[in-house]
Every structure is written in C-alpha cells, then in structure tokens.
Amino acid sequence: MTGMNHEDAIREMAVEKYLLGELSGDSRNVFEEHLFDCQLCTADLESGVTLLEGTRRELAASLQEGTASARRRFFPVWLSPAWMLPALAACLVLLVYQSAIVVPGMRRQMAEANTPAVLNTLVLTGGQVRGGELLKVTAPKAGSFLLSVDIPTSTGYASYLCQLQAPNGSIVWSGRVTPEQARDAVQVLIPSAITKAGENTLVVSGVLGNGPDAKMDILATDRFTLEIGN
Amino acid sequence: MEFQTFDASYLNKLRSRDEATEQHFASYFGELITLKLRSRLQSPEAIEDVKQETFARFFTLLRKEGGIREAERLGALVNSICNHVLFEYYRAGKRTEPLDDEAAVNLLDRQTSALGQMISMETRADIHEVLNGLPERDRNVLRSLFVEERDKDTVCREMGISRVYIRVLVHRAKKAFRERSARVH
Numbered sequence: 001m002t003g004m005n006h007e008d009a010i011r012e013m014a015v016e017k018y019l020l021g022e023l024s025g026d027s028r029n030v031f032e033e034h035l036f037d038c039q040l041c042t043a044d045l046e047s048g049v050t051l052l053e054g055t056r057r058e059l060a061a062s063l064q065e066g067t068a069s070a071r072r073r074f075f076p077v078w079l080s081p082a083w084m085l086p087a088l089a090a091c092l093v094l095l096v097y098q099s100a101i102v103v104p105g106m107r108r109q110m111a112e113a114n115t116p117a118v119l120n121t122l123v124l125t126g127g128q129v130r131g132g133e134l135l136k137v138t139a140p141k142a143g144s145f146l147l148s149v150d151i152p153t154s155t156g157y158a159s160y161l162c163q164l165q166a167p168n169g170s171i172v173w174s175g176r177v178t179p180e181q182a183r184d185a186v187q188v189l190i191p192s193a194i195t196k197a198g199e200n201t202l203v204v205s206g207v208l209g210n211g212p213d214a215k216m217d218i219l220a221t222d223r224f225t226l227e228i229g230n
Numbered sequence: 231m232e233f234q235t236f237d238a239s240y241l242n243k244l245r246s247r248d249e250a251t252e253q254h255f256a257s258y259f260g261e262l263i264t265l266k267l268r269s270r271l272q273s274p275e276a277i278e279d280v281k282q283e284t285f286a287r288f289f290t291l292l293r294k295e296g297g298i299r300e301a302e303r304l305g306a307l308v309n310s311i312c313n314h315v316l317f318e319y320y321r322a323g324k325r326t327e328p329l330d331d332e333a334a335v336n337l338l339d340r341q342t343s344a345l346g347q348m349i350s351m352e353t354r355a356d357i358h359e360v361l362n363g364l365p366e367r368d369r370n371v372l373r374s375l376f377v378e379e380r381d382k383d384t385v386c387r388e389m390g391i392s393r394v395y396i397r398v399l400v401h402r403a404k405k406a407f408r409e410r411s412a413r414v415h
Contacts, residue, residue, distance in 0.1 A: 016397040016404075020375075020382070021269065029313075032266055036305035039233045042262060044408075048400065049265065051407045054357035056376040059369065063377060 004034040009041050019048045121146040124222035138227040139192045151182040152219050157206035167198035197228040236304040259308050280319055284312045356410045360403055368399050
C-alpha cells in the first residue's frame with residue numbers, strides 16, 4: 001500500500017476514522033506511519049481524543065442528572081418525605097380516632113335505633129296547659145322522648161309546620177305535617193341529644209299555600225320542661 | 231500545541247541528554263504511542279511496557295554510531311520500533327488483538343487519571359459549549375457511541391444516518407472545539 005501524505009489524510013478523514021476505530025490492518029498502519037511524522041495530524045488527533053473523552057464524561061453526567069431528575073419529578077413536591085411523614089401521622093391519628101370513638105358511637109346509636117324501647121311521652125294539647133304548670137318529660141341522655149301533638153286543624157291550610165325550640169330559643173327541629181296526618185295526634189320522636197334540658201317550646205303553624213315564601217299562621221305554642229337523665 | 235522541528239539539532243540535543251528536549255520527546259511520542267496501543271492492547275500495564283521498551287530501543291539506537299540517519303523521519307522510526315516491540319509482545323502470547331472496526335471508544339482513556347481530571351476541568355467549558363451548539367440529535371449520536379458504547383451500524387440504522395454522517399459530526403465538533411480552544415486559551 002502506498003504511503004499517505006497530509007492532504008490524503010484530510011481528504012480521507014483519516015483522523016476521524018482513526019478516532020472512530022474504523023481503520024484496520026494496512027490502512028491503520030499506513031495512517032499511523034504518516035501520523036508519527038505529521039505534527040498537524042497529531043495535534044488534530046489529540047484534540048479529537050480530548051473532545052471525545054470530555055464529551056463522554058459530559059453526556060454521561062447529563063444522562064445521570066436526567067435520570068435523577070426524572071426520579072424526582074416522578075415524586076412531586078407534595079409527595080416528598082418532608083410532607084409525607086406528617087401527613088401520614090395525621091392520617092394515622094384520624095384513623096385511630098374514627099376506629100376507637102366515632103364508629104363505635106355510630107354503631108351504638110344504630111343499634112339503639114333498631115331496638116324496640118318504651119319511651120316517655122308528653123301529650124301537647126295545643127297550648128292548653130293544665131293547672132298552669134308546665135308539663136314535664138324526662139328522657140335518658142342517650143335516648144329519646146315522644147311528643148304527642150294535637151294540631152288545631154282548619155280548612156285553608158295546605159300543611160302544618162311543627163318547630164321545636166331549645167331553652168335558648170334556637171330552633172333545633174322542624175317538620176311538615178299533612179292535613180291527613182293532622183286529623184289524629186301527631187307522634188314526634190325527639191332525641192335528647194338535639195336539644196337541652198330546661199324549658200323547650202313546640203310551635204305549630206298553619207302554612208298557607210305551597211312554596212318557600214308561603215305565609216304561615218301560628219296556631220299553637222306548647223311549652224314544656226325537659227329533664228335529661230343519665 | 232507547540233510544533234517542534236525534528237532535525238539534526240533535535241537529535242543532537244537528545245544525544246546530549248538535553249532535559250527539555252528529552253521531556254518533549256517523551257511527552258510527544260509517549261502520547262502517540264499510547265493512542266496507538268490503546269486500539270491494540272487492553273491493559274494499561276501492557277501499554278506502558280511496550281511504550282517503555284520502545285523508548286529504550288530508540289535511545290539505544292540513538293546513541294549507536296550511525297544508528298539514526300534521517301532526523302526528518304524520526305516519527306516514522308519511533309512508529310517502526312513500536313511495531314516491532316508490539317509484534318514481539320504478540321508472539322510472546324500476551325497479546326489481545328482487537329477485532330477490526332472496534333467500538334469508537336478504543337482510543338479513549340477508560341481510566342481517568344489525576345492529570346486527565348485536571349485537563350478535562352480546564353477544557354470542560356469548551357466542550358460544554360461545543361456540545362450545546364450541536365442539535366439534540368447529534369448529541370444523542372455521540373451519547374450512543376461514546377457513553378452507551380453501542381454498535382455504530384445499529385446507531386446508524388436507528389437514527390437514520392450513515393457512517394459518513396458520524397465522521398462529519400466528529401470532524402465538525404473537533405473543528406469547533408479547536409477553534410474555541412485557540413480563541414479562549
């Protein structure tokens with residue numbers, strides 16, 4: 001094989017081929033023979049080696065950074081340990097509270113609601129208080145009492161409204177009664193928990209018409225004393 | 231790079247053990263021999279052995295009367311001596327002859343020495359700028375070849391490029407790197 005001069009090396013991209021390992025056998029030997037005698041090709045080759053070694057390190061580092069970043073992006077900020085640990089602790093506390101307190105209480109109430117029981121009953125006769133004394137009813141703390149209400153019916157009312165006021169005047173319950181239901185005494189089950197012990201008031205109103213703006217006439221106001229036992 | 235004229239004066243300085251000339255000789259041809267041997271020998275120890283034997287035989291020839299006649303062909307002589315040492319090394323059964331068209335990283339130093347670290351830090355900014363100036367596709371080509379060390383034909387097929395494209399890419403990147411280095415440093 002004939003020798004190589006500098007122009008041959010440039011034209012054939014011999015330095016690039018050498019860097020890429022694409023020269024072999026005689027072609028490699030010929031180039032190396034030229035290389036050892038050509039300081040220009042030597043300088044070019046050394047620049048290429050420096051560049052490619054630096055490129056390998058630079059691109060390897062960016063690849064690692066990219067991998068690490070993607071890993072970080074996979075877990076958004078709000079999933080980082082700094083947030084996660086306190087959040088998990090709070091969830092655990094809530095879970096324990098619900099399991100130990102709330103759910104058993106709900107189950108107890110459901111069980112009581114589904115169990116037949118004798119209730120203390122207070123008969124309200126439309127604002128007429130016998131003997132001037134307030135009627136009294138006693139109910140257990142976690143139980144209920146029964147109000148039996150005689151509604152003074154009259155034609156012209158589309159329905160009747162019953163409202164229970166606690167001792168502080170706040171309305172703790174209200175319920176609609178149809179004219180058909182009002183023909184007989186209306187039985188209302190009141191859980192002790194919705195009101196307070198003391199003087200409670202049941203207000204009965206006649207509702208003229210339908211709709212939210214229908215006018216009402218107060219027909220009866222029954223005050224009674226609630227005693228809440230243990 | 232400082233170009234040195236290899237002439238009779240240079241040889242005389244070597245014969246008289248001029249320290250600066252000896253250092254230049256060892257540095258210049260030591261680098262060339264290392265690059266040559268990286269594509270032929272796997273272990274750094276083997277590369278160093280062959281290099282040192284090459285130097286030893288050169289200096290023996292240098293100090294021999296009429297041993298070196300053409301100073302201008304100094305480089306070719308060193309290459310020839312290296313080839314002989316390498317051939318003897320192969321014959322001794324210790325060779326690892328690479329296959330033709332090996333991976334492109336053959337010439338690159340797989341072990342980063344302290345000197346290599348210092349040099350790369352000095353030129354890292356230039357290389358960074360050169361790479362930033364390349365299209366993403368070209369960076370991917372270089373990454374595939376020199377980081378992931380993938381087969382060149384596979385890379386060409388996957389990226390729809392040719393071997394010539396890769397050579398031109400290396401050529402342009404090398405040119406940009408040399409121009410930047412000459413401008414900045």
